[in-house]
Amino acid sequence: MSDPQIPDPVVSEVASAQRSDTRSQAPRWIRRMRRSPVAIAGFTIIGFFLLVVAFAPFLAPYSPLRQTLRSRYVPPMEGVSLRGPEGQLGIWVRDVNRSSAGELSVGEEAYPVRLFVRGERWTWLGGLLTSDRKLFGVDGPVRFYLLGTDEQGRDMLSRIIHGAWISLSIGLITVAIGIFIGVPIGALSGYFAGTTDLIVQRLIDTMLAFPGILLAIVLVATLGTGLTNVMIAVGIAAIPVYARLVRASVLSVREREYVEAARALGRRRVSTLVRHVMPNVLAPIIVQSSLQMAVAILFAAGLGFLGLGARPPQPEWGLMLSRGRDFLATAPHVATFPGLAIVFVVVGFNLVGDALRDALDPRL
Amino acid sequence: MAVATPLERDLIQYTVRRLLIAFPSVFGVLIIVFLMVRLAPGDPAVFMAGEFAPPATIEAMRTRFGLDRPYHVQFGLYVGALVQGDLGRSTRTQRLVLDDLRQFFPNTLELAFGAMVIAMLVGIPAGVIAALRQNTWTDLLVTVGSLIGVSMPVFWFGLVAMLYFSVQLGWLPVAGRGTLAHLVLPAVSLGLGSMAIIARMTRSSMLEVLGLDYVRTARAKGLRQMRVVTKHALRNALIPVVTVGGLQFGQLLSGAVLTETVFAWPGIGRLLVDSIRARDYPVVQGSVLLIAITFIFINIAVDLLYGFIDPRIRYE
Numbered sequence: 100m101s102d103p104q105i106p107d108p109v110v111s112e113v114a115s116a117q118r119s120d121t122r123s124q125a126p127r128w129i130r131r132m133r134r135s136p137v138a139i140a141g142f143t144i145i146g147f148f149l150l151v152v153a154f155a156p157f158l159a160p161y162s163p164l165r166q167t168l169r170s171r172y173v174p175p176m177e178g179v180s181l182r183g184p185e186g187q188l189g190i191w192v193r194d195v196n197r198s199s200a201g202e203l204s205v206g207e208e209a210y211p212v213r214l215f216v217r218g219e220r221w222t223w224l225g226g227l228l229t230s231d232r233k234l235f236g237v238d239g240p241v242r243f244y245l246l247g248t249d250e251q252g253r254d255m256l257s258r259i260i261h262g263a264w265i266s267l268s269i270g271l272i273t274v275a276i277g278i279f280i281g282v283p284i285g286a287l288s289g290y291f292a293g294t295t296d297l298i299v300q301r302l303i304d305t306m307l308a309f310p311g312i313l314l315a316i317v318l319v320a321t322l323g324t325g326l327t328n329v330m331i332a333v334g335i336a337a338i339p340v341y342a343r344l345v346r347a348s349v350l351s352v353r354e355r356e357y358v359e360a361a362r363a364l365g366r367r368r369v370s371t372l373v374r375h376v377m378p379n380v381l382a383p384i385i386v387q388s389s390l391q392m393a394v395a396i397l398f399a400a401g402l403g404f405l406g407l408g409a410r411p412p413q414p415e416w417g418l419m420l421s422r423g424r425d426f427l428a429t430a431p432h433v434a435t436f437p438g439l440a441i442v443f444v445v446v447g448f449n450l451v452g453d454a455l456r457d458a459l460d461p462r463l
Numbered sequence: 464m465a466v467a468t469p470l471e472r473d474l475i476q477y478t479v480r481r482l483l484i485a486f487p488s489v490f491g492v493l494i495i496v497f498l499m500v501r502l503a504p505g506d507p508a509v510f511m512a513g514e515f516a517p518p519a520t521i522e523a524m525r526t527r528f529g530l531d532r533p534y535h536v537q538f539g540l541y542v543g544a545l546v547q548g549d550l551g552r553s554t555r556t557q558r559l560v561l562d563d564l565r566q567f568f569p570n571t572l573e574l575a576f577g578a579m580v581i582a583m584l585v586g587i588p589a590g591v592i593a594a595l596r597q598n599t600w601t602d603l604l605v606t607v608g609s610l611i612g613v614s615m616p617v618f619w620f621g622l623v624a625m626l627y628f629s630v631q632l633g634w635l636p637v638a639g640r641g642t643l644a645h646l647v648l649p650a651v652s653l654g655l656g657s658m659a660i661i662a663r664m665t666r667s668s669m670l671e672v673l674g675l676d677y678v679r680t681a682r683a684k685g686l687r688q689m690r691v692v693t694k695h696a697l698r699n700a701l702i703p704v705v706t707v708g709g710l711q712f713g714q715l716l717s718g719a720v721l722t723e724t725v726f727a728w729p730g731i732g733r734l735l736v737d738s739i740r741a742r743d744y745p746v747v748q749g750s751v752l753l754i755a756i757t758f759i760f761i762n763i764a765v766d767l768l769y770g771f772i773d774p775r776i777r778y779e
Contacts, residue, residue: 305491310758311717313751320739320747321499397616401721404618405736420619424725427622428630438619445614453610 128382131458138458141450148444151263156221159257160236160243163414165219167242167252171197172430175247175255178205194241210239247432250422251412255432258414259440265415266396266444269330273395274388276334281341282384288342289349290372299342306339312398319407326415329408333398337391344387348380355379382459389452393445400441416441474770481763492755496748497541501534503744510744513554550752551745555738560749563734568753570640571730574722575715577646578654583708586658590665590704591697597670605662612659617718621652621725638727653722657711664707665700672700702773709765713758 125133132138151158178193194206216236222229237243246255288299309317318332352358353376361371402408403417411418416437423434500507508525509516516524525531529540544551550560593605625648629637636645672678673696681695720732727733731750738746 301487301491304488305495308488308492308755308759309495309717309751310713310754312720313717313754316717316720316735316739317495317499317751320751321503323504393614397614400616401618404616404721405724406740407736417616417618420616420622424622427626431626434619434622434626438616438623441619442611442615446610449610449614 128458132454135454135458137450138454141447141452141454144443144447145451148263148267148447151260152267154234155260155264156223157230157232158234159254159260160218160233160245161254161257162219162221163253163258163261164412165253167248169196170242170244170248170252171250172426172433173197173203173244173248173252174430175245175432175436177203177244177247178241179243180209183211184209190243192237192239192241192243195244206241208239208241210237210241212236212243213238246436247430249419249433250426250430253412255419255436258419259416259436262414262416262419262437262440263444265326265409265413266399266441269326269333269399270392270395270448272330273334273337273399274391276331277337277341277391278384278388281338282345284338285342285345286349286372286377286380289346290353290368290376296346300346303339303342306336307343309336312336312401315398315402316405316407319402324407324410326409326413329399329402333395333402336398337395340391341384341387344383345380348383349376352376352379386452386456386459389448389455393448393452396441396445396448474767477770478763478767481766485759485763488759489756492752492759493542493545494538496752496755497538499748499751500744501537510742511551511554514742516554550749553738553743553746555741555743555746560745563746564731564749564753567729567731567734570728571716571719571723571732574646574649574653574719574728574730575712577650578657578715578718578722579708579712580654581650582654582657582661582711586661587665587701587704589658590662591669591692591700593662593666594669594673594700595692602666605666609659609662612655612662615655616721617652617656618721618725620655621648621722624648624652625725638725640729649722649726649728652725653715653718656718657708657715660711661704661708665704668703669696669700672696702769705772706765706769709761709768712765713761716754716758 173195178195180191180193181188183189183191190212191209192212193209196204196206198204212235214235215232216238217231218233218236220229220231235243242254244254244256246259248254249258284299284303288296306314314336315329315332318335319328322328322332349372358371358375361375362368366374399408400415400417400420403415404421406418406421409415409418411422419437420434420441423430423432423437427434500510503510506521507528508521508530511524511528512521527540529537548561550564552559553563556563589605589608593602596602625637628635628648635648636642639645678691678696681691686695717732719728719730720736722728723730723733724736731753735747735750735754738744738750
């Protein structure tokens with residue numbers, strides 16, 4: 100028996116390994132993410148974006164579609180002051196009117212902006228939620244245009260808030276199409292090699308011969324314009340990206356010893372692919388998906404801008420921006436704010452993508 | 464003619480092989496462009512003749528492209544016409560598509576070239592400076608700048624730049640093509656994304672090279688920082704940058720679709736968008752075909768260039 104005074108090196112090693120295991124349950128990449136300022140910044144932006152999507156009708160002061168022609172092209176914060184009639188602090192709003200000659204006039208009476216005011220009635224989640232409470236609004240018969248109005252007198256802020264849902268769904272659907280079609284194609288092509296691989300690769304080469312947004316444009320030209328077709332088109336354009344990525348990863352994992360071992364033990368080929376190869380290909384897929392969300396949002400906004408995507412009056416950011424082009428000199432806010440919203444969200448997904456890449460694959 | 468050296472022989476063989484590999488892609492592009500018209504909901508004969516064409520013209524299109532015959536016959540007729548340089552006529556203007564492409568494509572190349580020059584002129588120095596001052600405020604500035612550069616819609620940047628530099632300051636023309644001043648804003652907005660990618664690439668490539676032994680040796684010899692950077696480090700660090708830059712040039716062709724629309728630049732991108740809106744299918748097909756095939760050949764050229772500037776790479 101060993102001397103109790105001298106610790107057994109093996110036993111103490113095992114014990115310390117067990118201790119460190121119980122101390123940190125989270126995998127290493129999650130711990131890395133938690134420490135990364137890039138990840139924190141990215142997730143904060145995306146979190147904010149998701150909150151906006153989830154609570155859109157509560158956050159948006161007005162309906163995104165309601166037109167008020169007498170308040171066309173109201174500049175941001177027009178008729179707004181930070182002092183009330185008796186000098187009290189707060190946000191006070193006066194009525195803003197555009198005459199038929201195009202002149203803006205500001206009313207006399209000022210009304211305060213309050214939290215949780217009653218406003219237009221809204222229903223959400225297909226009627227599950229219904230209320231007339233808004234996060235903020237004017238306590239009075241005037242409207243508060245924080246970011247101004249567009250050519251139809253619609254509140255820009257409300258439209259941007261409601262447009263967030265469109266951007267998110269474009270991103271999600273694109274990534275879903277890319278993953279559900281591109282990943283299996285890439286995996287089978289890389290794992291089984293041979294003629295299948297050759298044919299699939301030539302198909303992917305062909306799709307990648309249309310640079311950037313061009314493949315999506317070609318598909319929209321074929322399918323027809325509109326938001327649904329844009330989602331499908333941008334999604335299809337993502338397929339070759341995933342297929343190529345997964346194929347390359349599968350090729351590198353395929354020859355590893357543990358895959359050979361699984362094969363030697365008599366596992367079927369498909370089962371080896373699913374159980375042993377694919378889990379090791381997940382990391383690049385996750386990274387790509389975050390970056391792909393960013394690309395999809397940019398592409399869809401581009402198609403909207405070109406007039407090939409969402410149709411008026413949908414509050415799609417790219418489309419809103421294009422409406423601002425004609426009155427750039429007199430109403431620059433119409434083109435400015437939707438663009439800022441796009442940059443903000445795309446930066447968020449790019450940051451998360453970069454952080455994930457650093458965390459999941461430290462070699463890169 | 465002098466006897467080819469082994470390296471030249473390799474190069475020629477590689478070029479031929481690379482061109483052969485490109486052949487299926489070109490063929491695939493042809494199929495996709497061919498199918499565009501056939502898969503779109505509606506009558507392809509009407510698409511080719513124009514919505515308001517008289518019935519006789521529509522019937523003429525049907526016979527000419529064999530639209531009532533099987534797809535493989537139609538494809539044969541399509542490629543046959545293409546080989547003879549017959550891309551059809553625009554249904555809007557009745558002009559030959561080939562003439563349209565001849566007129567507009569050089570303008571797009573001019574824009575893309577301008578964008579590339581600006582992207583390299585700004586991107587490479589920015590990346591080098593960021594690498595030399597790693598983990599300082601300068602580095603952070605370049606990193607954040609390039610993040611925003613890749614995240615910004617080109618059309619939005621174009622509009623904002625137009626607002627400030629043309630509308631408010633009046634320094635540059637608002638839109639159109641003509642003088643060098645007309646080129647500045649479109650080229651900057653088109654080149655912005657590439658600029659960001661080139662800066663990123665230069666930074667990481669430079670960081671890698673600066674840590675290598677031969678750079679340390681150059682420093683140990685007592686060479687000045689400037690000389691070490693330009694003569695020793697940058698030369699090798701630029702190899703991957705040139706590749707990325709070349710591939711970016713192809714991407715610029717598709718980015719031009721958006722930039723040209725913003726700045727009313729008379730290029731092939733704007734032609735494409737206008738034609739899609741007007742359902743002018745012959746022009747859509749012609750422009751898409753030209754952009755895709757140009758892109759394929761640019762990629763081959765980049766591949767060959769890569770081996771040319773880095774003799775360590777063997778053509779296999």
